[in-house]
Amino acid sequence: MSFYSRLSDIVSLSISDLIEGTPDRLAAIELIIAEIEEGVAGARRSVQTADKNQRKLAEELFERSAQTEHWVQAARDAVAANNEDAARQAIIRRRELSNLVEGLQQQLESAKSTYEHLSKVWRAVEARLAEALRVRQDLQAGRPAKTADTPDFVPVTSGSLHHSDRHDIEAELAQLRRELAQG
Numbered sequence: 001m002s003f004y005s006r007l008s009d010i011v012s013l014s015i016s017d018l019i020e021g022t023p024d025r026l027a028a029i030e031l032i033i034a035e036i037e038e039g040v041a042g043a044r045r046s047v048q049t050a051d052k053n054q055r056k057l058a059e060e061l062f063e064r065s066a067q068t069e070h071w072v073q074a075a076r077d078a079v080a081a082n083n084e085d086a087a088r089q090a091i092i093r094r095r096e097l098s099n100l101v102e103g104l105q106q107q108l109e110s111a112k113s114t115y116e117h118l119s120k121v122w123r124a125v126e127a128r129l130a131e132a133l134r135v136r137q138d139l140q141a142g143r144p145a146k147t148a149d150t151p152d153f154v155p156v157t158s159g160s161l162h163h164s165d166r167h168d169i170e171a172e173l174a175q176l177r178r179e180l181a182q183g
Contacts, residue, residue, distance in 0.1 A: 006039060006042075007039055007042070007043055007121050007125055008121075010035070010036055010039045010125050010128055011121065011124045011125060011128060013032075013128065015029070015032060015128075015131060015132055015135055015145075016145065018032060019032070019135070019145065025139055025145070026136070026139045026140065029132060029135050029136045029139060029145075030136070032132050033129065033132045033133065033136060036125065036128055036129045036132055037129065039125045039129075040122070040125050040126055040129055043118065043121055043122035043125050043126075044122060046118045046121075046122070047115065047118045047119050047122050050111065050114050050115040050118050051115055053111050053114075053115075054108060054111035054112055054114075054115050057104060057107055057108040057111050058108055060104055061101065061104040061105060061108055064097055064100055064101050064104060065101055067097050068094055068097040068098055068101060071090045071091075071093045071094035071097060072090075072094055074086075074090040074093075075087045075090035075091050075094065078090055123165070134146065
């Protein structure tokens with residue numbers, strides 16, 4: 001099974017379905033947690049690799065764009081010196097670099113999209129891990145396990161949130177307060 005498919009499986013799994021009917025629900029949730037933790041580690045590595053790739057592409061794009069400007073100036077200088085052959089060569093080189101820059105821009109956009117997608121998957125796998133950890137706590141305490149399928153399920157604890165998520169949640173909470181105050 002490919003790693004991406006495995007992450008998708010983790011995100012879409014139903015913990016309650018997996019532990020339902022197993023003779024030892026606590027042992028089952030421990031295995032599930034171990035699998036999800038592996039998924040979190042893999043997702044983190046994938047995000048780091050995607051970030052590194054987009055940074056490298058951005059750096060190369062910057063360098064190639066600067067080289068393009070160099071050849072534009074070289075063509076101008078050659079024309080000013082009445083050296084049309086050198087001007088033609090500079091224009092050819094500038095056009096080659098312009099084509100490369102366009103390709104790099106597309107690759108960079110793709111790398112950014114990949115990074116954003118993998119970041120979302122990573123956060124989703126972390127959320128599934130947080131859910132599994134809460135289920136384990138419930139089972140260890142002898143309480144019924146609350147999963148995302150349970151009506152009174154509390155989806156996340158503040159400790160499992162990324163900094164940007166906390167900021168977004170506070171902004172959404174403030175918006176809800178304003179709406180309630182208005183009427």
